[in-house]
Amino acid sequence: MRFLLLLLPLTLFANLNIAVSYPYIGALTKSIGGENVETVVLANGNWDPHFIVPKPSLISKVRNADGLIMNGGQLEIGWLPPLIKRAGNPKTNVNASTFLNLSNHISMIDKPQSLSRSGGDLHPDGNPHFHLDPNNILILANIIKEYLSSIDSKNSQIYEKNYTVFSDMWKKKIELWNKKMLSKKGAKVVQFHNILAYFNKAYGVQNIATIEPLPGIPPSSKHTIETIELMQKEQPCCILHDVYHSTKTAEFMSEKTGVKIVLMPHDIGALDSVEDLTSLFDYLTSAIK
Amino acid sequence: MKKQLCLSLVASSFLFAQTDIEQLRTEMNKQQLIIEKLQEKLEKLENANANKEPIKTEKFVAPQREAFDQSKFMPDISLILDASYVSRSKKDDEVAHLEVPSVVHGLLGSHSDGDVTHSTYNANNGFNLNYAELALSSSVDPYFTMDAIFHLSEHGFEIEEAFVTSTALGHGLRAKGGKFLSNFGYLNEKHHHAWSFSDMPLVYESFLGLHAINEIGAQLQWTAPTSTYLMFGAEVLQGENEQMFGNNTIGDVEAPIAKGSSAPSLFVAYVKSSIDIDDTTILGGISYANGSSRVDHSQEEVPSAFSGDSSLYGIDLTVKHYFDSYSFLSWQSEWLMRDMDGIGYALDPADISVVTTTTNLRKKQAGIYTQLEYGINKNWSAALRYDTIYKNDVVEDGVNLNEPDSLNSYSAMLEYKTSEFAKFRLQYNRNEALYNEDGLRQKIDTIIFQTNIAIGAHGAHSF
Numbered sequence A: 001m002r003f004l005l006l007l008l009p010l011t012l013f014a015n016l017n018i019a020v021s022y023p024y025i026g027a028l029t030k031s032i033g034g035e036n037v038e039t040v041v042l043a044n045g046n047w048d049p050h051f052i053v054p055k056p057s058l059i060s061k062v063r064n065a066d067g068l069i070m071n072g073g074q075l076e077i078g079w080l081p082p083l084i085k086r087a088g089n090p091k092t093n094v095n096a097s098t099f100l101n102l103s104n105h106i107s108m109i110d111k112p113q114s115l116s117r118s119g120g121d122l123h124p125d126g127n128p129h130f131h132l133d134p135n136n137i138l139i140l141a142n143i144i145k146e147y148l149s150s151i152d153s154k155n156s157q158i159y160e161k162n163y164t165v166f167s168d169m170w171k172k173k174i175e176l177w178n179k180k181m182l183s184k185k186g187a188k189v190v191q192f193h194n195i196l197a198y199f200n201k202a203y204g205v206q207n208i209a210t211i212e213p214l215p216g217i218p219p220s221s222k223h224t225i226e227t228i229e230l231m232q233k234e235q236p237c238c239i240l241h242d243v244y245h246s247t248k249t250a251e252f253m254s255e256k257t258g259v260k261i262v263l264m265p266h267d268i269g270a271l272d273s274v275e276d277l278t279s280l281f282d283y284l285t286s287a288i289k
Numbered sequence B: 001m002k003k004q005l006c007l008s009l010v011a012s013s014f015l016f017a018q019t020d021i022e023q024l025r026t027e028m029n030k031q032q033l034i035i036e037k038l039q040e041k042l043e044k045l046e047n048a049n050a051n052k053e054p055i056k057t058e059k060f061v062a063p064q065r066e067a068f069d070q071s072k073f074m075p076d077i078s079l080i081l082d083a084s085y086v087s088r089s090k091k092d093d094e095v096a097h098l099e100v101p102s103v104v105h106g107l108l109g110s111h112s113d114g115d116v117t118h119s120t121y122n123a124n125n126g127f128n129l130n131y132a133e134l135a136l137s138s139s140v141d142p143y144f145t146m147d148a149i150f151h152l153s154e155h156g157f158e159i160e161e162a163f164v165t166s167t168a169l170g171h172g173l174r175a176k177g178g179k180f181l182s183n184f185g186y187l188n189e190k191h192h193h194a195w196s197f198s199d200m201p202l203v204y205e206s207f208l209g210l211h212a213i214n215e216i217g218a219q220l221q222w223t224a225p226t227s228t229y230l231m232f233g234a235e236v237l238q239g240e241n242e243q244m245f246g247n248n249t250i251g252d253v254e255a256p257i258a259k260g261s262s263a264p265s266l267f268v269a270y271v272k273s274s275i276d277i278d279d280t281t282i283l284g285g286i287s288y289a290n291g292s293s294r295v296d297h298s299q300e301e302v303p304s305a306f307s308g309d310s311s312l313y314g315i316d317l318t319v320k321h322y323f324d325s326y327s328f329l330s331w332q333s334e335w336l337m338r339d340m341d342g343i344g345y346a347l348d349p350a351d352i353s354v355v356t357t358t359t360n361l362r363k364k365q366a367g368i369y370t371q372l373e374y375g376i377n378k379n380w381s382a383a384l385r386y387d388t389i390y391k392n393d394v395v396e397d398g399v400n401l402n403e404p405d406s407l408n409s410y411s412a413m414l415e416y417k418t419s420e421f422a423k424f425r426l427q428y429n430r431n432e433a434l435y436n437e438d439g440l441r442q443k444i445d446t447i448i449f450q451t452n453i454a455i456g457a458h459g460a461h462s463f
Helices: A002-007 A025-036 A056-062 A080-087 A134-151 A151-181 A198-202 A221-234 A249-259 A277-287 B003-054 B094-098 B200-206
Strands: A016-020 A039-042 A067-070 A100-101 A188-191 A205-209 A240-241 A260-263 B075-090 B110-113 B116-119 B124-139 B144-153 B156-166 B173-181 B215-223 B231-238 B266-277 B278-297 B304-322 B330-347 B355-375 B379-398 B407-419 B424-434 B441-456
Touching: A025 A039, A025 A134, A025 A151, A025 A277, A056 B215, A056 B231, A056 B266, A056 B278, A067 A134, A100 A134, A134 A151, A134 A198, A151 A198, A151 A277, A151 B144, A151 B278, A198 A205, A205 A221, A221 A249, A240 A249, B075 B304, B110 B330, B116 B407, B124 B173, B200 B355, B200 B379, B200 B424
Parallel strands: A016 A039, A016 A067, A067 A100, A188 A205, A188 A240, A240 A260
Antiparallel strands: B075 B124, B075 B441, B110 B116, B124 B144, B144 B156, B156 B173, B173 B215, B215 B231, B231 B266, B266 B278, B278 B304, B304 B330, B330 B355, B355 B379, B379 B407, B407 B424, B424 B441
16 A cells, blocks of 8 residues: 555645755745745755765656756766756756756855866865855745746745745844854864855854865875864864764864864754754854854 | 026126136136146056056957857766786686686687687786776757767777767656667666676676677666656667677578578567665666577687577666765675577588588576675775576577586675775686586686776766
8 A cells, every 4th residue: 555655646746846956955945935835855964965876766756856956066966967867857957947056046155276186076166065154045045936936937926925934034043143153253163074165254264174185085194184283273163074974083183182073064954953944054153162 | 587687697797707717717727737637647557557468459359269169068078997907817818718608608818709809808817908988978959968988998999888868758758879788687787887896797798798788779768757766668779799699690691501680689678666765775677688699609619600589587686775975785686597599500610601510409597696895985895796607508409408507706896996086996706607628617716906097077877
C-alpha cells in the first residue's frame, strides 16, 4: 500500500511544484509562495553545499518540477547538471523561463583576479555564499516574488502580499541583528572555508585566515603552523567553523592559541536548532560571544 | 493700461541707467577674471590628460575586432590523461597467449589483429599510456546538447563517444543518437576515469571486451512521473561488439563462411529504480540485450568463427551510504549471463578460408563482480573486488565440453587524490581465470600504479 502511494505523481498535490537546490531557497520560496507553492529541496542543509550527491531519487524530483531555483555562482556545478540532464524536463533547463539562477541578481564579492586551478577550487564569478548576508535575503525574496508572479501571474497578488509581509518582518529582524552585531564590528576571525564572507562584510567582521590553504584544498601542516603564528600575532576572537568539515585541525589550532571554536550553520538544517531562515540568522548573530 | 506700464518701465530704466552702468562694468571685470582663471585651469587639465594618453581621434570608429567573435560559445573542453606503471608476475608475451577457456582469448596484454593492435588498459609490464581522453560538450540549440569523447592513444585516434541528446522533449523523455556507451547495467555507461578500479571487472571484459557495449545507434529513455525514481530505456544499436555481437559476413563475400545479418542488429532494454533510506541510496537495475553474433577470430593463433544469436542478461545493485559530505561506504555488484546459440567454425590455420569442422555450438556463461569501497575522506579511498565466472557451459553438437567454471579474480586498491582533478591509485590483482595452451590454470599477480589527471572543464558525473 505504501509502495503504491510512492508511485503517485507528485503534481497531484500542489498547485506549483518548485524544485530548489538548497534549504534556504526552499524556505524563502515557501514564504513568498505560501499555499500555492510546494517546494522540493534537493540538497541536505548539513552537508557541504559544494559536494551534494546526485542521487537518482533527485532526478525524479527535478523531473516532476514545474520550475527550478538554484543559488548559482557555480556552487551547484558538481551535482546539479547531471540531474537536469537526466530529468528530461524542459521546465528545468537552464534557458527556460521557469529556471531561476539567483546569483544573476546579486553583485558577488571576492571575484578572483586570475583564474587557475593552481589556486584551488575557485569560483570564477566570485564567492557564491551570498545568502549569509541578511540584506541579500531581501533582494532574493523580491526576485523570487517576481519569478513566481511571472510563471503564475493569476496569483501574483498573493505573492506580492506574502512578499510585503515577509520583507516587513525581515527588515525588523535586520535592525535587531544589526544591534546585536554592532559590538562585533572589527572583530577578527578565522574560518575553515570563507563561507561567511557576506555575513562578515555585512557586520564588519574581519576574516584574517582560512584553515584550508586554498579553496577546496585540505589543510596542510605548513599552512596550519603559519596560521597558528598569525593567530598568535593577530589575536582573533574565534574560529568560525562550518558544520561539515572535520574540526580536527581547528581543535589543534585552538589548543595552541587558546582561540575558541564556534560552529556556524550555513543553511537551514545545518544544526538541529536551525529550523528556518530567522533562526539561522538568530543563531549566527548570537554565535560570536 | 498696458501702454502706460511699458512707458513707465522704460522711463524708470533711464532714471537708474547712470549708476547701473558703473555697477555692470565692475561686475563684468570680475566675471572676466573668473573666466580667465577657469580657462587656465582647463588648459592645465587638458595638457595633463594629453601627457597621459593622446586624445582619441578614432572616437567614432566602432571596435571591429570582436564584431563576429564567437569564442564565448566555446564548448567545455577537458583532457584526461591516464597512465600506469605495471609489474606483472608473467612476461607480456606469455600473458598475451593466455585465455579464459571458451570465453575470451588474450584477456590481459595486447595482441595484434591484422593491422590493428588491441590492448587493454595497463597491458604491458612497465609504463603504459592508457589514453589521453579529449572531451567536448556544449548545448547545440534550445533542443539539443552534444558530447564527444575521443580516446587518443599511441595506436591511434578512437571515437569513444559522439552523440546528440535531446533536452526539450518533455514528459521525462530523453533521446540520444550517435556513438555512445549503452546504459546496460551499471558500469557499462561509466567512463574509465569514473571506475573504482583501474581495470574492468572480469565478467564485463571477458564477455564484451574493453569498451563493453559501445555502439552507434539510438537511445530513448523515460523517467516515470513518480516520486520514486523509475526509468525505462531502450536502445537500437548497430551491433559490432567484437566479443559477442556482430552482423558482418565472415570470410570471402563470394563464398562466405557465415553470411552477415541485416543491421542494426543489437537491441537493448533496461529498467532502473532507486530509493533512499536516510543517507543510504539503493540503485538497482535489470537489463537485457539481444542481437546477432558474427564473431570473427580468423586472425588468431587457432582460427575460428561463430555465427548465431546471442542474449545478454544483467542485474545490477549499488548500495551507497554516506557518513558525511566526504566519506561513504559503497557496495556495487553486477551479475551478467550470456546465452550464445549458433554454429562454430574451426578454420584451417594454413588457409583461413577453409572450414575444417562445423559444430552446433551453445554457450551459457555467467559471472558476477562485487566490490566494496570505503571513501575515507576527500583524499583517501580503498576498495576490494571479487570477480568470478562461475558458469561456463559450452555444448558442442550436444556434448558438454566440461570447460572449467570457477574462474576467479581478486583485487584491492588504495587511492589518493590531491584534488578532484588528480588521482593516484595503487592496485593489486590476483587473476586465477586464465589458462595456457596446455589447459593449465595460471595464477597471475599484477601490481598497477595508476595516475589519472584531468584539466579543463569536465561535467560532473551522475550517480
